[in-house]
Amino acid sequence: MKKIVITVAALMLFMxxxxxxxxxxxxxxxxxxxxxxxxxxxxxxxxxxxVTGGIGSEKIDESGNSxxxxxxxxxxxxxxxxxxxxxxxxxYSSASSDKIDPSTxxxxxxxxxxxxxxxxxxxxxxxxxYTLGGGLxxxxxxxxxxxxxxxxxxxxxxxxxTEFSAKASVxxxxxxxxxxxxxxxxxxxxxxxxxxxxxxNSYNLSLGxxxxxxxxxxxxxxxxxxxxxxxxxxAYQRVYFGDNGNNAYSEKLxxxxxxxxxxxxxxxxxxxxxxxxxxxxxxTDSWKLTAHTAELEIPYKITPFISIAPFYRYYxxxxxxxxKPYKEHMLADNESYYTSDFDLSKFTxxxxxxxxxxxxxxxxxxxxxxxxxxxxxxxxxxxxxxxAHSISLALKFK
Amino acid sequence: xxxxxxxxxxxxSTLILPSCKTVKSFQKSRINDAEMSLSxxxxxxxxxxxxxxxxxxxxxxxxxxGGGCGCN
Numbered sequence: 001m002k003k004i005v006i007t008v009a010a011l012m013l014f015m016x017x018x019x020x021x022x023x024x025x026x027x028x029x030x031x032x033x034x035x036x037x038x039x040x041x042x043x044x045x046x047x048x049x050x051v052t053g054g055i056g057s058e059k060i061d062e063s064g065n066s067x068x069x070x071x072x073x074x075x076x077x078x079x080x081x082x083x084x085x086x087x088x089x090x091x092y093s094s095a096s097s098d099k100i101d102p103s104t105x106x107x108x109x110x111x112x113x114x115x116x117x118x119x120x121x122x123x124x125x126x127x128x129x130y131t132l133g134g135g136l137x138x139x140x141x142x143x144x145x146x147x148x149x150x151x152x153x154x155x156x157x158x159x160x161x162t163e164f165s166a167k168a169s170v171x172x173x174x175x176x177x178x179x180x181x182x183x184x185x186x187x188x189x190x191x192x193x194x195x196x197x198x199x200x201n202s203y204n205l206s207l208g209x210x211x212x213x214x215x216x217x218x219x220x221x222x223x224x225x226x227x228x229x230x231x232x233x234x235a236y237q238r239v240y241f242g243d244n245g246n247n248a249y250s251e252k253l254x255x256x257x258x259x260x261x262x263x264x265x266x267x268x269x270x271x272x273x274x275x276x277x278x279x280x281x282x283x284t285d286s287w288k289l290t291a292h293t294a295e296l297e298i299p300y301k302i303t304p305f306i307s308i309a310p311f312y313r314y315y316x317x318x319x320x321x322x323x324k325p326y327k328e329h330m331l332a333d334n335e336s337y338y339t340s341d342f343d344l345s346k347f348t349x350x351x352x353x354x355x356x357x358x359x360x361x362x363x364x365x366x367x368x369x370x371x372x373x374x375x376x377x378x379x380x381x382x383x384x385x386x387x388a389h390s391i392s393l394a395l396k397f398k
Numbered sequence: 399x400x401x402x403x404x405x406x407x408x409x410x411s412t413l414i415l416p417s418c419k420t421v422k423s424f425q426k427s428r429i430n431d432a433e434m435s436l437s438x439x440x441x442x443x444x445x446x447x448x449x450x451x452x453x454x455x456x457x458x459x460x461x462x463x464g465g466g467c468g469c470n
Contacts, residue, residue: 038440038443040443042444042448044448064444064447066443159420160423208460210436212429222459222460261458261459263459267434277433283456283458285454287454291455307433309433315455319454357432374441376441380449382452390444392441394440
């Protein structure tokens with residue numbers, strides 16, 4: 001009997017020690033989970049620049065770079081706290097922006113640097129399967145600043161097969177108005193004059209539902225209900241009227257826009273080597289622009305850790321009713337709004353390319369902390385003769 | 399327009415919901431593969447940005463929904 005009591009006591013003591021050890025592993029101080037570097041180069045060319053009224057070079061070169069740091073900790077209740085910090089620095093040169101004031105050899109806006117820091121925080125309740133979070137962001141360049149904030153909530157079922165998410169975000173942007181040089185210093189018909197500050201605010205509510213269908217298929221449905229208010233046209237984009245000689249006007253667009261996109265994504269693991277990543281989106285807005293987007297990416301696993309993925313994306317939009325090309329607007333029509341920005345015209349576009357990915361828990365190229373290396377190239381071809389190349393490199397360190 | 403959206407949601411729900419099976423954690427080796435992620439991916443950040451600026455439509459893809467002028 002004494003032996004049994006001692007054995008039970010020893011067992012209980014052992015279980016208590018084990019439990020204490022388990023509890024102590026739940027609590028974890030703040031540590032770096034991952035560091036991500038992303039660098040990208042983008043080049044485009046076309047001949048429908050909005051700055052010069054729908055004609056002229058659309059050449060742009062842009063180099064984008066960002067670094068983000070993710071830290072996390074577990075508290076004593078086993079809840080996870082995730083902190084994210086990101087800094088982006090983009091450098092670009094734009095041939096069309098140089099035409100805002102063509103009398104200068106190179107205007108201030110012909111090239112610029114955009115700096116965009118952001119922070120975010122997530123709280124994950126691992127027992128009740130919900131997440132709460134929020135973030136702040138800033139973006140600044142020569143004539144434009146943007147301050148953003150968001151809050152988010154997501155809840156998944158106990159088996160983690162269904163997840164609902166909601167995110168509300170606000171962007172409070174400010175333009176420093178730049179007019180085409182011939183409309184300076186003051187133009188009586190304009191709401192904003194050279195050097196004025198003009199707001200552009202965006203409000204978005206994103207709702208998402210993700211569902212695991214079976215062991216190989218999962219899908220999600222996502223909508224981003226958006227509303228924009230303020231100066232939505234670009235003041236230095238010119239419009240030339242067919243019955244008004246070569247006198248330029250500043251683009252004029254409504255000061256509000258309601259947007260409604262609905263997207264659906266489906267990912268299917270085919271056999272052991274292929275994955276089919278499909279996406280479709282329908283979009284409509286209060287400027288009567290409707291668009292369809294369909295995308296398919298097919299990652300092929302060369303090994304469990306190396307994959308190569310060709311992708312193709314088709315896009316079609318109807319164009320807004322305020323758009324007309326160079327000199328096709330008529331003053332006689334007495335239009336309230338007018339633009340010659342081909343980004344808002346009727347067109348179709350094709351995007352295709354390839355994504356290459358290597359991942360290893362033991363490091364890549366002998367660098368132990370390098371967990372994932374990813375490269376992506378894409379070529380963009382729009383029916384308005386605009387073409388673009390984009391190449392990106394992402395490194396994840398763990 | 400509202401009818402179209404309602405119809406789209408209805409069709410999706412009809413297709414998806416009856417075919418759902420309870421998938422247990424140990425059965426999710428394929429679902430948890432990084433390439434199966436439903437959220438937006440970091441490598442696509444700059445590509446998504448230029449598409450956002452070069453095209454009239456935006457959102458609905460888990461990516462950026464606003465901020466910045468896109469005026470170049």
